[in-house]
Amino acid sequence: MTESSSDMDFSGALQRLGESDPNAAVAKAKEQLDNLDTVTLNIAVTGETGAGKSPFINAFRGLGDDDDCSAPTGLTETTMQITMYTHPTKSNVRLWDLPGAGMPNFKANKFLKEVKFETYDLFVNFL
Structure with a gap:
């Protein structure tokens, strides 16, 4: 058998x-x-200005761009400071909306230090 x-x-x-x-x-x-459920997962969403980082965060969270508590969206340079959003059903999953690379306040030579890359577990990069 x-x-x-x-x-x-x-x-x-x-x-x-x-x-x-x-x-x-x-x-x-x-x-x-x-x-x-007890492990915190910090996901940094990075990339160029206007590449769709904030709409991605909204979609990941099951929100439309105009819904309450959604990440603000726009055509250019909408995210001016690092902002954390939690997943609606998994509060241990944190999505970090980072300003676009190359923005005036986040020059390339200071970007890695300013956004504290060492604090994130996973990166989603938009080109």
């Missing part, structure tokens, strides 16, 4: 979780998923 590929996948999942009992494995997997 041979194992089906789904049986092998399940066995592998149990092994990766360090469990032999399926009920214990499910409980452990659920605990690990629940722990994700």
Whole structure:
């Protein structure tokens, strides 16, 4: 009798979780998923001025550009200071709307220092 590929996948999942009992494995997997809600994820949205960073943040949050609490949008240089927005259902996910690269207040040679790049976990870059 041979194992089906789904049986092998399940066995592998149990092994990766360090469990032999399926009920214990499910409980452990659920605990690990629940722990994700306690981890803060800081996502920096970077790129050129007018590239669509703020509309992206609004779409990611499920908001229209004219909705309450949406990131202000415009054709050029709308985001003048670093602004943090939280996800509407995952408050541990923070989106940071950064001013466009090359703006007068954020010259290229000072940009990395001014926006404190070391504080972010993930970057989404618009060209």
